[in-house]
Amino acid sequence: MAKLTARQAEVLEFIETARDAEGAPPSLREIAARFGFRSPNAARDHVRALERKGALTTRPGRARGIGAGPGRPRTVRIPRFGTVPAGFAEGREQDAEGCVVIDLDTLGFTPGPRTFALQVRGDSMVGRHILDGDIVICEHGRTPRHGDVVAALIDHESTLKTFVREGPRARAWLRAENPAYPRLLPAAELVIQGVVVGLVRRRI
Amino acid sequence: MAKLTARQAEVLEFIETARDAEGAPPSLREIAARFGFRSPNAARDHVRALERKGALTTRPGRARGIGAGPGRPRTVRIPRFGTVPAGFAEGREQDAEGCVVIDLDTLGFTPGPRTFALQVRGDSMVGRHILDGDIVICEHGRTPRHGDVVAALIDHESTLKTFVREGPRARAWLRAENPAYPRLLPAAELVIQGVVVGLVRRRI
DNA sequence: TCAGATACTGTACACAAGTACAGTATTCTT
DNA sequence: AAGAATACTGTACTTGTGTACAGTATCTGA
Structure with a gap:
């Protein structure tokens, strides 16, 4: 140029x-x-x-x-929820609390209609460097792999956990990444709403 | 509505x-x-x-x-650098590697002309939950307070450190937040380029 | 030194686009 | 059952806007 x-x-x-x-x-x-x-x-x-x-x-x-501009950053809007409802209707931005607008370059991937954002509550994932108040970007419908951080519906509230499956045929568990919450929950009994693929932190 | x-x-x-x-x-x-x-x-x-x-x-x-729209998310563009040059000319997006575009609501504050973004290299700040590859949003010119994470120019490269000043008249130090890097550097001898105020992580 | 780029003024034209008015059929609400 | 809102068609007017052509002065690189 x-x-x-x-x-x-x-x-x-x-x-x-x-x-x-x-x-x-x-x-x-x-x-x-x-x-x-x-x-x-x-x-x-x-x-x-x-x-x-x-x-x-x-x-x-x-x-x-x-x-x-040719190199003009292309932005996408991702609906942000406080708590993702169990059904997660495809209606998208209907009952969202707001939108996260970010450019594709920074985000690192192209979100689909089942991508959503979630405000993190609690410090159960500090071991994975996700803090209270962070906004995580999740993809709904993607199959979680061992070690992925997932959003799961527990007691009518979305909570982040690590998805654990030791082997291909082993049972899947959810694990909190904080010594204060040593609970291990069976994944099959919970609704996994999405896999965390990004994060935005503000006011550090 | x-x-x-x-x-x-x-x-x-x-x-x-x-x-x-x-x-x-x-x-x-x-x-x-x-x-x-x-x-x-x-x-x-x-x-x-x-x-x-x-x-x-x-x-x-x-x-x-x-x-x-009235609630239309207003976005801002923050110039992103690989390494911030020592001078940090006000010319802004001239020699930036790209831009971080994000909406004000998600960012949590209104950036000024001295706000910039920096790609993190190395894991010296894992103790503050900042990882290799993260993009941090920094404000240039703001006076760092005790505990703030700052971007400093060390050996011609921008590195993140914690700003340490125990008392109002105490000497200021920079501390890495990783046991592997136990160095404590005097802040006065280094160029502090900005205070970290936000973070974007991708491809978790 | 000379051509080209820069940085404008000034007038005019043609089309893109917002707007107005009139009308029809269906659906929803009270 | 009545009225309003929805969801359009169709035509026409006016303005916003990109574009063309002509011209001037300054500056810069070859």
Whole structure:
């Protein structure tokens, strides 16, 4: 990518910021108004230069077609629950408490319709470096392997546990990763809601 | 928020998905085309109903003014570095390796221009539940307090350490949180680049 | 030194897109 | 049973917006 001039970097920064804030990229005249240009063409020249240098792409003829950079981080929204209900209807964001929005690069994988987020309560998984208040990303329906951290419904509340199966035909157990909770629960009697595949921690 | 009909939920889902994918919300005619409507007013009726029910807001008169929901998660982009250079120029995303995009609700605070992300290398902070490969969010310029995890430049590489200062006038130290690295380093001789305030873990 | 890129002003045009008004059939609620 | 909301069709108007063409001044690299 060719180097941008100071002015071009300013314009690019405004475009990205405006799209993040407004939900749509600015029009050429909005760019012109922001920088005091008296002609929409001043903004257009900058956009064309940015496009030529690979900093963004445009969709010709479309209103607000600028701003979609080729390396633009693509974000996904993952519904977040306090406690996942037993059924886990596919209705998705219906009764979710909110959404986790994150870009695919950082997340590391592409979530599906059965991916959800869960706020962790309790410190039963400190041994796996998952703390109280963390938000874990889970995949529903994936078959858990030995050592995976899973979300299970215990006493009408989602709790994280380690999935333990010593051999291919051995019985599966759930184990808390905290000496204070030495319980070992048979996995077959519980509803495993998802396998933990990611984590977000805030306010450390 | 009033309950949405199945059709309205479909339209809302399309609007959100299209904006995530394209970077701009769809026009009324694009919605109509997606659902096979022969009139842009069919889409407009749905958008008005969704607006009336509080599912989204519109900016009248603006092209692609729909899709900005009131509870729409506002995202921020935080430049991500492999190793933070000593100077840490304010130029921001210039030499960043990428961006972490995340919504403010999940992040838990509003980042400033001196907020950056760092990929963790090594397991020197497992005692604080920060693992190799984690991405930590740091704030540059904030004064570290006792117990904070900080990013410090040691041997031309950013490393995480715990900031230790026993009393108000005591000397500050940096401590690794791993028995294998028992080194205690004087903080004054090192460049503290930022205080860790968040974390993202992937591919657990 | 000279061509090209940068950084604009100014006017005008064509199309994309929001909007208005009129109308129909079905479903839901009271 | 009545009224409102839902879920559209169809046409037309107006504005927002991308685009084209013409022109000026400054700066930068070959």
